[in-house]
Amino acid sequence: MTMKRRTLLALTLATSLTAPSLALAQSDPIKIGLLATFEGAFTVLGEDGERGAMTAVDEFGGEVAGHEIEIIKGSSDASPDSAVRAARKLVEQDGVEILIGPLSGDEGIAIKDFAKTHPEVTFLNGSSAAQDTTLRDPADNFYRFSTDGAQWMAGLGDYAYDEKGYRKVATVAEDYSFPYTQVFGFMAEFCKAGGTVPSKSWVPIGNKDYSSVIAAIPDDVDAIYVALGGADAVNFLSQYYDAGGQAPLLGGSITVDQTVLTAKGRMKDVLVGTPAAGPTADTNDSEAWKEFTAAYKKQDGAFPSPSLFAHAYYVNMKAALLALEEVDGELSDDQQAFRDALSSLEFETPTGKVSLDDNRNAVADMYLTEVTEAEDGTLVNELVKVTPQVNQTLGIDKEEFMALGAVSRENPSCP
Amino acid sequence: MSDISHPPRDGATPGKGWFESVGIGHLLLGFFLLVYPAMASDFFLTQIGGYSLILGMIALSLMLLAGYGGMVSLAQITVAGAAGYVVAIFGENNSGVYGFGWPWWVYGPLAILIASFASALIGWIAVRTEGIYTIMITLAVATACFYFAQQNYALFNGFPGYNGLRAPEVFGLNWRDPVPFYYLCLANAVVAYVAVLYGARSTFGLTLQAIRDNQRRMRSIGFDVTAHKVFAWWLAGLIAGAAGILLVWFNGRISPGTIAVGPSINILVIAIIGGLRHPIGPFLGAVIVTLMQTFAIDIIGAERFNTLIGMVFLVIVLISPDGILGLWERFKPRAGAEDWRSSLGTSAGKVENQGRKT
Numbered sequence: 023m024t025m026k027r028r029t030l031l032a033l034t035l036a037t038s039l040t041a042p043s044l045a046l047a048q049s050d051p052i053k054i055g056l057l058a059t060f061e062g063a064f065t066v067l068g069e070d071g072e073r074g075a076m077t078a079v080d081e082f083g084g085e086v087a088g089h090e091i092e093i094i095k096g097s098s099d100a101s102p103d104s105a106v107r108a109a110r111k112l113v114e115q116d117g118v119e120i121l122i123g124p125l126s127g128d129e130g131i132a133i134k135d136f137a138k139t140h141p142e143v144t145f146l147n148g149s150s151a152a153q154d155t156t157l158r159d160p161a162d163n164f165y166r167f168s169t170d171g172a173q174w175m176a177g178l179g180d181y182a183y184d185e186k187g188y189r190k191v192a193t194v195a196e197d198y199s200f201p202y203t204q205v206f207g208f209m210a211e212f213c214k215a216g217g218t219v220p221s222k223s224w225v226p227i228g229n230k231d232y233s234s235v236i237a238a239i240p241d242d243v244d245a246i247y248v249a250l251g252g253a254d255a256v257n258f259l260s261q262y263y264d265a266g267g268q269a270p271l272l273g274g275s276i277t278v279d280q281t282v283l284t285a286k287g288r289m290k291d292v293l294v295g296t297p298a299a300g301p302t303a304d305t306n307d308s309e310a311w312k313e314f315t316a317a318y319k320k321q322d323g324a325f326p327s328p329s330l331f332a333h334a335y336y337v338n339m340k341a342a343l344l345a346l347e348e349v350d351g352e353l354s355d356d357q358q359a360f361r362d363a364l365s366s367l368e369f370e371t372p373t374g375k376v377s378l379d380d381n382r383n384a385v386a387d388m389y390l391t392e393v394t395e396a397e398d399g400t401l402v403n404e405l406v407k408v409t410p411q412v413n414q415t416l417g418i419d420k421e422e423f424m425a426l427g428a429v430s431r432e433n434p435s436c437p
Numbered sequence: 438m439s440d441i442s443h444p445p446r447d448g449a450t451p452g453k454g455w456f457e458s459v460g461i462g463h464l465l466l467g468f469f470l471l472v473y474p475a476m477a478s479d480f481f482l483t484q485i486g487g488y489s490l491i492l493g494m495i496a497l498s499l500m501l502l503a504g505y506g507g508m509v510s511l512a513q514i515t516v517a518g519a520a521g522y523v524v525a526i527f528g529e530n531n532s533g534v535y536g537f538g539w540p541w542w543v544y545g546p547l548a549i550l551i552a553s554f555a556s557a558l559i560g561w562i563a564v565r566t567e568g569i570y571t572i573m574i575t576l577a578v579a580t581a582c583f584y585f586a587q588q589n590y591a592l593f594n595g596f597p598g599y600n601g602l603r604a605p606e607v608f609g610l611n612w613r614d615p616v617p618f619y620y621l622c623l624a625n626a627v628v629a630y631v632a633v634l635y636g637a638r639s640t641f642g643l644t645l646q647a648i649r650d651n652q653r654r655m656r657s658i659g660f661d662v663t664a665h666k667v668f669a670w671w672l673a674g675l676i677a678g679a680a681g682i683l684l685v686w687f688n689g690r691i692s693p694g695t696i697a698v699g700p701s702i703n704i705l706v707i708a709i710i711g712g713l714r715h716p717i718g719p720f721l722g723a724v725i726v727t728l729m730q731t732f733a734i735d736i737i738g739a740e741r742f743n744t745l746i747g748m749v750f751l752v753i754v755l756i757s758p759d760g761i762l763g764l765w766e767r768f769k770p771r772a773g774a775e776d777w778r779s780s781l782g783t784s785a786g787k788v789e790n791q792g793r794k795t
Contacts, residue, residue: 058739060734060739060740060742061743069740072739094735095734095738095739096734097734097739097742099694099699101692101694101695101697102597102598102600102690102692102694103688103690103691103692103694103695104694106688106689106690107484107688110480110484111480111484111731114478114479114480114484115478115480115481115484115731116735128596128597128692131597131600132600132690135531135600135601135689135690136689197587197588197595197596198595198596198597199597226584226587226588226596227596431590
């Protein structure tokens with residue numbers, strides 16, 4: 023008897039599974055999936071990415087060419103598996119036609135592979151910035167209007183060598199593809215200028231105890247290049263200075279992002295004066311940036327200034343909407359017209375002109391910044407210099423650049 | 438002994454036809470599962486159906502240990518992950534590390550074998566402990582394996598893990614296509630389910646349950662308690678290993694995130710939600726958990742969906758400490774409900790009831 027009841031329960035459950043699939047129907051609104059990290063260590067960053075994307079949607083009044091825009095959210099915990107699972111749900115179950123995301127490096131590489139299995143859907147990057155998402159073995163339907171982590175570093179290596187006079191720099195970075203890309207971007211310039219990097223430390227995401235890492239940093243380095251994000255950056259920096267560390271810092275793009283600058287504690291003394299480079303600068307004076315900041319601040323829970331995640335999601339979402347506008351929301355014929363529009367799209371973002379290269383990766387302006395204390399006591403990234411129109415090969419000839427090899431823990435190297 | 442008048446739920450009751458021995462419930466369920474692909478979309482076929490069956494198998498291996506052996510393990514996803522990494526290393530991947538490209542009929546059995554021995558090894562360490570200490574030690578093993586995989590590049594390729602793992606093409610079918618993949622998962626799950634159901638009433642199964650209920654008595658009778666327990670771990674490893682292979686074919690990749698502490702607790706949640714009393718429990722739990730984790734974000738939005746998932750699980754466990762199965766037992770129109778609470782109990786008096794606890 024009991025078995026019967028249990029199986030009946032199973033049957034009821036299983037039957038109810040099939041019902042929702044019948045409810046799928048074609049409708050007029052354009053469905054856009056928004057994939058970001060709404061759980062796990064990067065939740066704060068994911069939520070800011072969402073704010074950025076929604077800023078763009080609000081800018082268009084929630085509709086494009088007469089079609090309502092329906093945003094369907096998917097959540098990952100920054101692991102590639104969960105990103106693919108969320109993307110699969112958005113594409114296969116919710117039937118999104120365009121997917122914006124993901125947020126972090128290895129997720130991007132996984133989503134690129136996933137994109138190949140769904141040629142009927144167009145994928146635009148969120149803020150993931152690993153080099154090989156678009157450089158090697160790219161997917162035809164994956165577009166990145168935000169730039170990669172190596173591009174973000176444009177100008178920093180030269181600045182450290184020429185202006186700051188650093189000759190020997192140690193690096194501390196998280197152990198996955200995005201920080202590899204950042205270190206690569208920094209070292210490409212710094213080593214070319216004549217500097218050396220005698221020690222590179224790779225730490226796992228979410229590491230709490232940095233004492234062994236700190237002990238491994240050579241005493242005679244002029245500065246430490248730190249490419250850590252969120253809580254990792256805060257933990258490392260406080261432990262480094264508690265341990266009596268003296269060396270000045272060079273920041274990766276997310277080390278001194280707003281998500282870190284707004285952290286409580288004695289970060290202020292430590293971070294002021296740290297140069298960094300990235301796709302955004304808080305004290306950017308241009309009208310476009312100010313307008314963007316004002317629009318961004320209308321979102322719930324916004325930071326004093328949009329983080330680069332908000333910026334990247336904004337740029338990608340806006341690119342999708344602009345291209346949709348250009349083709350009047352027409353997504354038939356395997357979205358061919360829409361993709362052509364994307365490929366040839368060139369538009370003014372809050373941070374200058376953006377266009378795509380042959381691999382559908384953005385060419386954009388990069389900002390060299392230095393952390394300063396604003397009048398109201400908050401920390402901001404003061405704009406130092408703009409490096410115009412940085413491409414993915416950092417201005418190096420493409421073949422020569424490819425010969426440098428894929429980024430990894432060992433590559434590049436100039437001890 | 439009051440419940441002995443009720444026939445065993447299924448299987449070889451002497452003097453009955455095959456139809457009655459299998460049971461009408463199983464037939465209906467089997468029929469439904471067979472025709473499910475005709476009704477469901479590809480998404481519901483693989484992302485819900487296939488994934489639930491895979492998670493259900495991993496949770497089944499936990500149910501086998503916890504329900505029959507009284508050993509709650511948090512390392513079952515680690516065992517599945519071991520099989521997954523074997524597939525990545527000896528099969529094909531596109532991460533540029535290893536990927537020997539062996540055929541599936543070599544790396545498949547090898548993966549299951551290695552996973553089962555990993556499981557036996559974990560079990561061999563864990564059986565020295567009991568109760569909460571088993572949970573602790575298996576949690577420690579799972580956590581250590583996760584961090585090791587994340588930081589070891591020589592063997593596990595660190596944080597990114599292995600990409601581009603593809604299910605093989607056999608008989609002209611790509612086994613990752615929705616319908617073949619669903620049936621592949623179903624076939625594996627049915628084999629594992631029937632094996633556990635049958636095994637629980639075998640001599641070994643009964644001995645294991647007796648050991649669960651009174652280890653000291655069994656030892657003094659002359660049974661090798663440790664050997665029985667370790668063998669149970671090895672069997673659980675076979676199931677988890679097979680599920681691990683399906684899991685990496687399903688995801689197309691494996692990384693330390695697959696075997697992290699979160700997923701390993703997920704397996705425990707699935708087993709508890711479903712119920713540890715009968716092998717169908719883990720599969721029920723897997724369906725519920727998969728549905729919740731997939732659709733909660735649509736119900737309540739991106740900010741609080743994990744809260745909703747947690748609340749639902751909490752409510753299920755609050756209402757029925759024995760999971761979904763216990764819920765049904767509770768509303769069963771007969772007396773004799775007193776013995777179902779004993780599935781993890783150790784009182785000696787329960788031994789005589791074990792004949793029906795299958």
